[in-house]
Amino acid sequence: MKTxxxxxxxxxxxxxxxxxEVGDPRAGEVTVQLAASGLCHSDEHVVTGNxxxxxxxxxxxxxxxxxxxxxxxxxxxLKEGDHVVTxxxxxxxxxxxxxxxxxxxxxxxxxxxxxxxxxxxxxxYQTSGGQDIVPMCLLGTFSPYITVHEASVVRxxxxxxxxxAALVGCGVTxxxxxxxxxxxxxxxxxxxxxxxxxxxMNAVQGAAAAGAKxxxxxxxxxxxxxxxxxxxxxxxxxxxxxxxxxxxELTWGRMADKTIITVGNIQGEDxxxxxxxxxxxxxxxxxxxxxxxxxxxxxSLFELTLLQKDLQGAIFGGLxxxxxxxxxxxxxxxxxxKLDELVTTRYSLEEINQGYQDxxxxxxxxxxxxYTDADR
Numbered sequence: 001m002k003t004x005x006x007x008x009x010x011x012x013x014x015x016x017x018x019x020x021e022v023g024d025p026r027a028g029e030v031t032v033q034l035a036a037s038g039l040c041h042s043d044e045h046v047v048t049g050n051x052x053x054x055x056x057x058x059x060x061x062x063x064x065x066x067x068x069x070x071x072x073x074x075x076x077x078l079k080e081g082d083h084v085v086t087x088x089x090x091x092x093x094x095x096x097x098x099x100x101x102x103x104x105x106x107x108x109x110x111x112x113x114x115x116x117x118x119x120x121x122x123x124x125y126q127t128s129g130g131q132d133i134v135p136m137c138l139l140g141t142f143s144p145y146i147t148v149h150e151a152s153v154v155r156x157x158x159x160x161x162x163x164x165a166a167l168v169g170c171g172v173t174x175x176x177x178x179x180x181x182x183x184x185x186x187x188x189x190x191x192x193x194x195x196x197x198x199x200x201m202n203a204v205q206g207a208a209a210a211g212a213k214x215x216x217x218x219x220x221x222x223x224x225x226x227x228x229x230x231x232x233x234x235x236x237x238x239x240x241x242x243x244x245x246x247x248x249e250l251t252w253g254r255m256a257d258k259t260i261i262t263v264g265n266i267q268g269e270d271x272x273x274x275x276x277x278x279x280x281x282x283x284x285x286x287x288x289x290x291x292x293x294x295x296x297x298x299x300s301l302f303e304l305t306l307l308q309k310d311l312q313g314a315i316f317g318g319l320x321x322x323x324x325x326x327x328x329x330x331x332x333x334x335x336x337x338k339l340d341e342l343v344t345t346r347y348s349l350e351e352i353n354q355g356y357q358d359x360x361x362x363x364x365x366x367x368x369x370x371y372t373d374a375d376r
Contacts, residue, residue: 004375005125006142006352007057007133011049015060015142015352020133022145023124025072029117029149032084033376035162037141038063039347039355039367040170041197041264042088042289046136047356050265050291054114058134059125060352061141061369062088065156065166072119075150083158085329086169087321088137090118090151103320108151112137118149141166142352144371154325163346164332164339167198167366168325170316172339175202176328177317178260178287180210187211189257192247192277193233194240194270196224197359198342198366199287200262201231205337206317207258208232214250216277218243221362231338240273247277255279266290272298275309283310287317342366349375 005020025031043060045051064086068078078084089112091103098106108118115134117124124147125133125140133140140146156165178199179185191207193200196219207215208231217233218240219225225236235250237243247255259274259282266288274284304311317324331337344364347355355367 001145003143003145004349005059005140006061006349007059007127008047009057012047015356017350017352019128020059020143021126021128022143023147025070025147026117026119027072027074028119029072029147030068030075030078030153031070031145031147032066032153033069034064034066034141034144034146034371036065036166036371037061037369038167038169038171038198039352039359039369041359042170043136044356044359045289050289052113052292053134055134057127057131058136059140059143060136061143062086062137062139063166063169063171064139064141064146065162065169078150078153078155082155083160083162084153084155085165085325086139086141086146086148087152087154087325088139088170089316089321090138090149091321092151101320103322104316104318118151142349142369144349144375154322156326156329160329160333163368163370164343165329166368167339167342168328171198171366172202172342173319173324173328174287174317175199175262176206176337177319177324178262178285178314179203179206181318182312182314183258183260183283183285185210185212185258188213190214190216190251192216192218192243192256192259194218194259194261194274195263195288196228197262197264201228201342201365203260203262203287204228204231204233209336216243216247216256224362224365227365230341240277244276251279255282257282259284261286261288263288268294268297271311272300275299275303275311278309280307281309283312285312285314287314343368346370348372
């Protein structure tokens, strides 16, 4: 079918709204009509070149929710009319990581930036001129229609609003799990969250829900301080230097039990800063992403060893998409996870570049593209 999509034609370019062709589902695939797509910082990493892709153009977007409109051969767990959330990490349920309960490390993830479909290694998206397109994370939710493998979508209850459900495909789950699973925040612990964007705000929610005594947020954008407090932060600071003294005093010199790095573009010195905020036997979790070519890290090996600290990476918050997405939406229904409050501004597809500028300017927790008939 012909529809619109936001394409990126190279590093440093703006998103271009163009006519694209979305192919019909083949074996194991479904076509989904999306209601909304989140504007996640991970797509900005493709714009800057920090995240390499197979080739250009790229159809952006990986946070989406919608309704299945077509079902390909061999699909047995989904049917037309099902409501689904896209999961930026596919989960086959069969590979070794999936079998060990690590769906967020599914072996199918090796194909995410190639653009080649899981089912047959061909391409489902083309430009109006017939050129193949790389869909971000094999999804491409910056288009109102997507054709994806069933391993990349999770069925949800039909009464849940699709607009907010879209956020659980990446940012919410990544932040929540970074606190509740990877950091393993326990009741009474002190937690630092470095960076209060779309992921960091949900690390705040997760830490508070896990029973943290104090949740310290370090965020340079002042307007985000009040938002963070509404989601569970107890103290906010603009810089690490500003936070060190008060955290030291409030914890009687013990510092934080857990520190979660959720800055938008992580740098090597952020690791040393996080470790300085983390106490003996504590854990620092690296959730934020940086450049694929950056291998320089600032870290005191002396302190790492003698104070027995952990430094732990995290993708998708360490959670399994097929379990975590319905669970978090259930918590949302019970009023225990805030989703509506995360959506700062809604945009049309044509306004996508303004949406990303607002993100870079610190105006949004999460911007959201809401699709209308005009986009289709």
